[in-house]
Amino acid sequence: MKYILLFTALLCPFYALSQANYHKGSITITNDKVLIGYIDYHEWTINPESIHFKTSLDDKKSDIYYPASIQSFTVDGLDGYLSYKGSISMNKTNFPDLPVAKDTSSKEASFFLRMIVKGNNVALLSYTDGLKTRFFIQEKSEQPYELGFQRYYAGSNTDIKLDNRYLGQLADLIARYAQSNVGMLEKVQTTAYTEDDIEGIVNMINGTTKANRAKRTTDNGLSSLRFFAGAGFSVASSTFHREPNFENGSGTTTTPQVNFGLDIFTNPVVQKFLFRLEAGLSYINPVIKNQQALTTLSLLPYTLTSTYTYNQYNLRITPQFIYNLYNANSLKVYIDAGLIVNVSKYTNQSYVTFTTLSADYRITPATVNYPPYKLEDTWISYSFQSGVVFNKRIELFLNYMIPSSYLTYQGGYSLQTAYYNAGVHYFFGHH
Incomplete structure (x- = not known):
């Protein structure tokens, strides 16, 4: 573990470097003037409060823009946001943290609304903060308004009430823009307050399909999956405890290993967070020795030597979460x-004790094979x-596997191995 901590400490200076991730884009300022340049794009799980903008990647400094200072911004092929000045609801809607009655509280400010669908009749937008996600409708070029939704307790923590005002708002849009589609009014009554469900209704109101959706990070040709294979070596330190405070021994094995797997990006453009599923094959054959100087009941000195050996063939399946401290395209x-x-298989298991008495006593040594x-x-x-990771292709890694016992419990006996692994991965595909 100390080697992993040392390696991480050596990497910390990278974290102090800029985490910029500039992509080509544009901003529309308040007088409808469009500025073309580059926007620092991040994995925004909540809506940004500001953006950094450069007219050229060579610019040493960037300009900061807030919702109150621009009309909108677009990151080409990735995302679009519209500035909105008005109120947003502040009631809680995530179970079980719900209010005990209707909560009409709101907050007035300027915000960036994320563009989900931009259609001929209406646009669908959203705003996510640490409290919840809210959906907004914009008709033509008018001021956006929030689709209302409340979930609250009524009398007890088991009686949950819903105020689905958004269903009436969607029905009103259908009446104005899609009267001929008689099946939509029935469909809207089963629409959940989720992006996919509301997006489906908005597309029908606009007379379009999901293919006309606003460009998102999943539409840019980059895959959310990345496959890899690699090899390395493992230094395994195995420790056997036969009885507490009586007989402890350890042995070290250095062997090659191979691994392969896939990465799943939450955002394939930013690649800040990812989930990895990895499989690896390894092998160890430790020789665990222990010597103790003891005496018999008659105070005769002797040495007890124990040797425990076995072969372990191991398949490791490892789901893991990765966070990029430094996240540039090339590094x-x-x-x-x-x-x-x-998942392990064992062969050639042997535990032998050998008793050696002092040469002065000429007593025959005893060997016991357990x-x-x-x-x-x-x-x-x-x-x-x-x-x-270098140039999105080559990865060098250090890994520490915490010791865990794999000896079936037998009254104080234990066998465990700590693994120190190092190796290289090669990534395949368009990422």
Whole structure:
């Protein structure tokens, strides 16, 4: 573990560097003037409060724009946001943290609304903060307004009431823009307050399909999946405890390993966070030795030597979460943590004790070969990893696997292995 911490400490200076991720885009300022340049685009799980803009990538400094100072901004092929000055609801809607009655509280300010659908009749937008996600409708070029939705307790924590005002608002839009579609009014009554459901209704109001959706990060040709394969080596330190405070021993094995898997990006453009599913094959054959100087009941000195050996063939399945501390196109520096499901097979298991008495006593030494212990075929462990990715193709990594026992419990006996892994991955595909 100390090597992983040291490696991570060495990478920390990268974190202090700029985390800019500029993409080509434009902003429309308040007098309808359009500025073409580059926008610092991030993985906005909540709507941005401001943006950084450069007219050229060579500019050392960027200009900061807030919702009150521009009309809108667009990151080409990725995202679009509209400035909105008005009120947003502040009632809680996420179960079980609900108000005990209707909550009509609101907040007045300027915000960036994310553009989901921009149609001939209406546009669908959203605003997400730490409280919840709200959906907005904009008719033509008019001021956007929020689709109302409330969920609250009425009398007890088991009696939940819904105020689906947004259903009436959508029905009113249908009456104005899509009277001929008689099936829509029935469909709208089963529309949930979710992006996919409301988007479907808005597309029908506009007479379009989902293919006409506003450009998002999933439409830019980049895949959300990335496959990789790699190899490396493993230094495994195995420790066996036969009885508490009586007989402890350890042995180290250095062996090659291979691994492969896939990465799933929450945002394939930004690539700040990702989920990794990795499989790896490894092998260890430790020789665990221990020597103790003891005496018999008659105070005769002797030495007890124990040797425990076995072969372990291990398949590791590791789901893990990765966070890029430094996240440029040509260089990424990350840390991750994961849970490991180990599937193991064992051969040549042997536990031998050898008693050596002092030469002065001429007593025949005794050798005892204990029967094999029950080792777990499936067991769980945990890992931490740091790494560097060069040009989106080559990854160098260090990994530490926390010791976990895989000896079936037998009154104080334990067998566990700590793994220190290092290696290289190669990434495939368009990412």
